[in-house]
Amino acid sequence: MKKVWLLGLILTLLIGVLAVGQVKTLYWNLGTEPPSLDPNTATDTTSIQVLQALFVGLTDFDDATMAVVPELAMHWEASEDGLTWTFYLRDDVYWTDGTPVTAQQVEYSVKRTLNPATGSSYAFVLWMIDGAEAYNTGEVESADGVGVKALGDYRVRFTLNQSAGYFPAIAGMWVCRPLPITVVEEYGDAWTNAENIVTNGAYKLGEWVHEDHMILYKSETFYDADKTNIHVVYCYMIEEASTAMTMYEAGDLDADENPPLEDMDRIKADPVLSAELHTAPDLCTYYYGFNNEKAPFDNPLVRKAFASAIDRQSLIDYILKGGQKPAQTFVCPGIFGYIDGVAEGIGYPYDPEVAKQFLADAGYPNGEGFPEVTLMHNTSEGHSKIAQFIGQSFMDTLNVTVNIVNQEWKVYLATCREDAPQIYRMGWCADYPDANNWVNEVFNSESGSNYANYNSPDFDALVEQAARESDPAVRLDLYRQAETLMCDTDAGIVPIYFYTMVKLTKPYVVRTYAALGGEHWEQWDILPH
Amino acid sequence: MFEFVVRRLLWLIPVIFVVSIITFVLMHSIPGGPFDAEKALPQAIIDNLNAKYHLDDPLWKQYVDYMWGFVRFDLGPSIAYRSRTVNDILAQQWPVTAMLGLASFAIAVFGGIPLGIISAVKQNSLADYTSMGISMLGLSIPNMALGPLLIWVFALNLKWFPVATWGSPIHVVLPAITLGTAYMASFARLTRASMLQVVREDYIQTARAKGVRHTTVMLKHALRNALIPVSTIAGPSFAGIMTGSMIVERIFAIPGIGKYYVTSVGNRDYPVIMATTLVFAIAVVLMNMLVDVSYGILDPRIRYN
Numbered sequence: 001m002k003k004v005w006l007l008g009l010i011l012t013l014l015i016g017v018l019a020v021g022q023v024k025t026l027y028w029n030l031g032t033e034p035p036s037l038d039p040n041t042a043t044d045t046t047s048i049q050v051l052q053a054l055f056v057g058l059t060d061f062d063d064a065t066m067a068v069v070p071e072l073a074m075h076w077e078a079s080e081d082g083l084t085w086t087f088y089l090r091d092d093v094y095w096t097d098g099t100p101v102t103a104q105q106v107e108y109s110v111k112r113t114l115n116p117a118t119g120s121s122y123a124f125v126l127w128m129i130d131g132a133e134a135y136n137t138g139e140v141e142s143a144d145g146v147g148v149k150a151l152g153d154y155r156v157r158f159t160l161n162q163s164a165g166y167f168p169a170i171a172g173m174w175v176c177r178p179l180p181i182t183v184v185e186e187y188g189d190a191w192t193n194a195e196n197i198v199t200n201g202a203y204k205l206g207e208w209v210h211e212d213h214m215i216l217y218k219s220e221t222f223y224d225a226d227k228t229n230i231h232v233v234y235c236y237m238i239e240e241a242s243t244a245m246t247m248y249e250a251g252d253l254d255a256d257e258n259p260p261l262e263d264m265d266r267i268k269a270d271p272v273l274s275a276e277l278h279t280a281p282d283l284c285t286y287y288y289g290f291n292n293e294k295a296p297f298d299n300p301l302v303r304k305a306f307a308s309a310i311d312r313q314s315l316i317d318y319i320l321k322g323g324q325k326p327a328q329t330f331v332c333p334g335i336f337g338y339i340d341g342v343a344e345g346i347g348y349p350y351d352p353e354v355a356k357q358f359l360a361d362a363g364y365p366n367g368e369g370f371p372e373v374t375l376m377h378n379t380s381e382g383h384s385k386i387a388q389f390i391g392q393s394f395m396d397t398l399n400v401t402v403n404i405v406n407q408e409w410k411v412y413l414a415t416c417r418e419d420a421p422q423i424y425r426m427g428w429c430a431d432y433p434d435a436n437n438w439v440n441e442v443f444n445s446e447s448g449s450n451y452a453n454y455n456s457p458d459f460d461a462l463v464e465q466a467a468r469e470s471d472p473a474v475r476l477d478l479y480r481q482a483e484t485l486m487c488d489t490d491a492g493i494v495p496i497y498f499y500t501m502v503k504l505t506k507p508y509v510v511r512t513y514a515a516l517g518g519e520h521w522e523q524w525d526i527l528p529h
Numbered sequence: 530m531f532e533f534v535v536r537r538l539l540w541l542i543p544v545i546f547v548v549s550i551i552t553f554v555l556m557h558s559i560p561g562g563p564f565d566a567e568k569a570l571p572q573a574i575i576d577n578l579n580a581k582y583h584l585d586d587p588l589w590k591q592y593v594d595y596m597w598g599f600v601r602f603d604l605g606p607s608i609a610y611r612s613r614t615v616n617d618i619l620a621q622q623w624p625v626t627a628m629l630g631l632a633s634f635a636i637a638v639f640g641g642i643p644l645g646i647i648s649a650v651k652q653n654s655l656a657d658y659t660s661m662g663i664s665m666l667g668l669s670i671p672n673m674a675l676g677p678l679l680i681w682v683f684a685l686n687l688k689w690f691p692v693a694t695w696g697s698p699i700h701v702v703l704p705a706i707t708l709g710t711a712y713m714a715s716f717a718r719l720t721r722a723s724m725l726q727v728v729r730e731d732y733i734q735t736a737r738a739k740g741v742r743h744t745t746v747m748l749k750h751a752l753r754n755a756l757i758p759v760s761t762i763a764g765p766s767f768a769g770i771m772t773g774s775m776i777v778e779r780i781f782a783i784p785g786i787g788k789y790y791v792t793s794v795g796n797r798d799y800p801v802i803m804a805t806t807l808v809f810a811i812a813v814v815l816m817n818m819l820v821d822v823s824y825g826i827l828d829p830r831i832r833y834n
Contacts, residue, residue, distance in 0.1 A: 036611035043566070119581035121564065124571045137573035192612045210613070210621045211784030212695055236694060238782040242677060243693045250685055250692050410561025410797055417569065427567065448569030 024526040025232040027254045029244045033211045033237050037192035039174040040113040043121045045517045051174050052518030053203040053216055058087050059172030063512040066334055066433045068168045082163030082470055089154040094221045095180050096204050103150035105178035111143040113175040122175050130159040165470045169432035202228050202522035229525040256504040264321050276504045279323050283430035283515050284499035285332045289452035291420040292492055303491035305358035307348040309397040310390055319385050322502050327495035329483040330438055334515055337435020337479035347487040352397045359398050367399030376405045377425035378412040416451040435479045439463045454492035459485045537818040548810040553592050556802050563608045563797040582608055605800035615804045626785035630771040632701050636709030637716055645720025650747050667714030676707040676780035693782040704781040708774055712766055723755040753827050764820035768812040
């Protein structure tokens with residue numbers, strides 16, 4: 001009897017070990033609690049990382065090429081005039097409750113995003129859809145006029161009010177992802193709670209202990225489940241970068257997406273850590289804006305003088321240390337419409353003599369009679385270091401007095417919106433990889449993010465024409481002209497550097513790097529270790 | 530005593546009223562709103578969001594609506610965490626903070642008071658210098674240095690404890706020491722100082738003259754009275770420790786309420802700012818009431834009317 005009991009125990013243990021051996025678990029740090037798992041209302045990178053795993057989009061991005069690739073939609077076509085887009089959906093995609101994913105759910109999601117009562121911050125990216133703006137802004141009560149229509153179960157048609165060559169990228173965004181209609185209707189805002197949520201992506205939500213962890217399990221109903229290698233993604237929510245770094249070094253995390261700046265020198269010097277370090281371009285640009293309406297920065301010569309007085313390479317080498325790239329134009333590499341300003345001579349490289357000459361031409365030889373300048377940034381140690389460096393550079397080169405001021409983030413945003421200081425710090429990151437998301441959406445004279453009050457009818461005409469144009473070569477040239485106008489001729493802003501992402505990953509993790517956010521865990525693997 | 534407690538509880542009503550009015554006015558007078566972001570939203574979108582959270586109502590109505598919800602224990606939705614209500618956040622995060630707080634407070638009380646007693650009883654001895662040295666260290670090392678130091682020694686090198694995160698009793702040890710040390714140190718110094726003051730009182734001299742043993746005099750006669758200043762400090766300290774420490778919770782990745790005190794202001798998450806502030810105010814009032822009750826127990830000369 002005793003032997004049987006012992007044999008049973010050994011067998012159980014053996015099966016247990018074998019079973020555990022087959023389960024591949026990725027230990028990940030989300031960095032914080034995801035604020036929303038509702039694709040219609042999420043706006044932040046943390047939520048979008050989880051949404052990417054839980055919900056499929058009509059389209060997706062290829063991490064290597066950043067091209068738009070099929071996902072839920074197998075293929076799509078646009079009408080001659082570029083106003084009507086039809087997406088053909090796969091018929092083998094299922095929700096975790098076993099029901100099929102259909103075109104009606106795409107239509108429902110788009111209309112729910114646009115419903116004013118939903119309160120979706122990103123609804124405006126869909127305003128290019130016919131009737132969307134009128135419905136979203138409450139001009140019309142009914143969603144019937146919105147140009148999205150399910151044609152049967154597996155075909156959905158969008159009608160746009162302007163031709164937009166980048167629409168397939170928009171159609172893949174989370175605000176368009178199909179939703180489980182009955183679940184959303186039944187539970188309201190609580191439909192994303194772990195006990196209610198129904199998903200259709202490569203992973204499903206197993207457990208969500210707020211502020212602590214989230215466990216995602218491989219979804220067996222996912223159409224490509226055979227190719228999903230990692231069975232469990234265990235997501236921590238560690239906010240403190242040094243704690244995450246310590247856990248990575250202790251082996252509790254398989255990747256650290258945000259190693260602390262102060263550890264960079266140590267990481268680079270350490271033979272093990274430096275081999276696990278990956279540096280790649282990130283789709284963001286750091287820039288200083290001039291308030292083009294505020295004297296003396298209403299004079300382009302003054303703006304050019306300040307733009308020429310920034311030593312970007314020294315800033316990167318001695319302050320930032322992350323291998324960033326100097327920027328003389330606004331759109332960053334990796335985005336369609338990127339122009340290499342440094343190579344093409346667009347914008348202003350560091351040149352103290354040229355800077356002094358510009359200031360003299362503006363009527364302030366050697367800075368004489370130049371009023372005190374306010375350079376403002378939002379409160380943060382990193383921004384402060386950059387501002388000290390650049391402010392000092394202005395003072396040394398141009399012989400002017402620069403007052404560096406910082407404000408708490410939302411106070412700062414309100415200041416910039418209402419009456420931006422003479423020089424202000426800001427950054428921009430891609431929502432979709434097209435220059436329209438940059439030059440047009442940020443610096444069109446109508447844009448709410450145009451704190452520089454940059455107002456050039458020629459520039460507006462160029463970026464609006466580029467948005468409508470479909471020929472890539474023509475579009476690229478239009479963006480070249482627009483960048484030249486904004487960053488060179490008018491010097492409305494001064495781009496400083498293109499971001500890099502610095503990540504640590506254990507050698508046994510086979511991974512991709514998603515420049516646009518939303519890592520594709522379903523394409524990763526974990527090797528025996 | 531019952532009458533005293535009821536009277537103090539009734540005081541909560543004006544306190545909540547005043548604190549809520551001040552908080553409400555302050556949070557609405559700082560520039561920037563919950564929907565300001567680096568990517569500026571079109572006004573129409575902001576209008577939709579304001580309508581959804583009733584931020585387009587007149588301020589007085591927003592206040593009245595909030596307080597009407599408050600008395601019915603409905604603290605409203607969180608603006609920053611879309612699927613969660615403030616009730617959810619308090620219910621899920623506060624118990625974690627409370628557990629950490631209790632453990633830290635236990636360290637503070639059961640470590641600090643004995644250290645203080647030893648110092649006082651053996652004044653100017655090696656034991657006194659040692660325990661006061663420890664206290665001085667505990668007071669001077671900030672949490673943000675002590676936490677990583679403990680992690681480095683006991684988690685990374687000795688591997689006795691997990692680096693961070695939450696979930697089992699062993700996860701409580703390092704953060705509780707980090708949070709409790711400063712309180713322990715101040716309790717120790719306070720106990721020592723007030724013990725030394727009390728021993729000069731006439732009734733202690735009388736006890737000694739009657740031939741009572743030194744230890745008995747110290748523990749039975751002196752300590753009780755000496756604990757009055759300690760409990761004065763302990764009350765508000767307990768309120769503070771129970772409502773969370775942003776720094777310790779962050780360093781150890783603990784899912785507590787502490788971070789909401791800070792991030793809700795940054796996010797302009799108005800319902801969360803109101804709730805966390807009012808919870809803190811109520812905790813302070815209740816703890817001070819307990820302190821006053823404890824005076825009567827510690828010193829029989831104190832009466833409540």
